[in-house]
Amino acid sequence: MPDTLARFLRDLDAEIRDRQDWGQVADYIPELARIDPAQFGIAVALPGNRIVTAGQAEKRFSIQSVSKVFSLACVLGRIGEQIWTRVGREPSGRRFDSILSLEEDGGRPRNPFINAGALVTTDELVTGRAPKEALAEILAFLRIAAEDEEIHIDRAVARSETETGYRNVALANYLKSFGNLRNAPEITLGTYFHQCAIEMSCVQLARAGRVIAGLSCAPQMLTPLKARRINALMMMCGHYDGSGDFAFRVGLPAKSGVGGGILLVAPGRASVAIWSPGLNGYGNSQMGSYAAERLARETGWSVFG
Missing domain, CATH: 3.40.710.10 (DD-peptidase/beta-lactamase superfamily)
Incomplete structure (x- = not known):
């Protein structure tokens, strides 16, 4: 699967850059207003400490x-x-x-x-x-x-x-x-x-998210019950007033930030970090949301079966 996933992520990165549909950065925070919206990175942490990446997955951003x-x-x-x-x-x-x-x-x-x-x-x-x-x-x-x-x-x-x-x-x-x-x-x-204002790369964030995803390779920092509670809140509330639409399109718990980051969780399967600083009308990453939807569709990952 990692090889197939790596090819998909490379193709997704190229597709997103071709689309040029970046959204608007959070210009009400001056430091974020200076960031070029035309950027994209993704990292997928899998069981066995495997990480698959594409785009600017090593670039640090404000996780907000x-x-x-x-x-x-x-x-x-x-x-x-x-x-x-x-x-x-x-x-x-x-x-x-x-x-x-x-x-x-x-x-x-x-x-x-x-x-x-x-x-x-x-x-x-x-x-x-x-x-x-x-x-x-x-x-x-x-x-x-x-x-x-x-x-x-x-x-x-x-x-x-x-x-x-x-x-x-x-x-x-x-x-x-x-x-x-x-x-x-x-x-x-x-x-x-x-x-x-904590800054992380997609690789760092995906690795941190393993404890929420319950991956066996992750440090044991949360009880299964606490992880389940956090996942439930991410699904219902993680994308503000766009949470319902995100759940409908993606079907996985996730939390966004106005720095353009998204932490996406496929419980027991993967922790995913996506970054693209341009936002949609809800204040969530425009191309990050699109990438999450495409990834869920490609892998079949969903909490709904």
């Missing part, structure tokens, strides 16, 4: 909201099911940075993958310790999962988000007004902005 998968994994490891008293498990049906549902739901975000929900999980991680310790826990999780110590925070991206992240500032203050933020907003926000 893909980090929410791993911060949630850290929180589940620290306090388990208690986190669900502060954040829900339902699709939002609105933009990832919407404040409307917080008003409707009394300050309890609908899931941990929209920005308000991720602020709550980050707030839980930073409670009782310094922000650098919370960030060190997330980085340590990623480095162990990927078996790669060269995973770091892009300080320029973190600074860019800190200087311009006014909607997240509003969300944090709104959460605080409802009593669902335990730390000072600036403490939680600073930690969150740095978490989102």
Whole structure:
């Protein structure tokens, strides 16, 4: 299979570059606005520590909201099911940075993958310790999962988000007004902005995703139940208000980020990382979403049989 998959990925890379349908970069974050959207990379981690790649799979990018998968994994490891008293498990049906549902739901975000929900999980991680310790826990999780110590925070991206992240500032203050933020907003926000600015390559991200996919070659960092919970949330909520359409087209759990990354999971079979920085109207990678659909169709991978 690896040889057949490698040929398919090479053909897919060529097809995507021929299409020239890249979408628009996240221009509301100045550091991301400077990135050329005409880029694509993909890495597929298979059982037995095999990695198949195409395109710019070794190029590092800001994983942004893909980090929410791993911060949630850290929180589940620290306090388990208690986190669900502060954040829900339902699709939002609105933009990832919407404040409307917080008003409707009394300050309890609908899931941990929209920005308000991720602020709550980050707030839980930073409670009782310094922000650098919370960030060190997330980085340590990623480095162990990927078996790669060269995973770091892009300080320029973190600074860019800190200087311009006014909607997240509003969300944090709104959460605080409802009593669902335990730390000072600036403490939680600073930690969150740095978490989102973690940079990884597709190869590193695919290797880290093995612990979510439950591959036997992965470090044993999550119980099967926790991995299943995370997969369920990725399927229902991982692509914001485009999650239903993505599930319909691809049929696999996935989490996107506005840096253009997608972590795609075929449980027990593969962990896939895709990067193309141009976004569609939902804020998800345009060519990354197309590549995920093509890959699922080619391999037959689906949680629906």
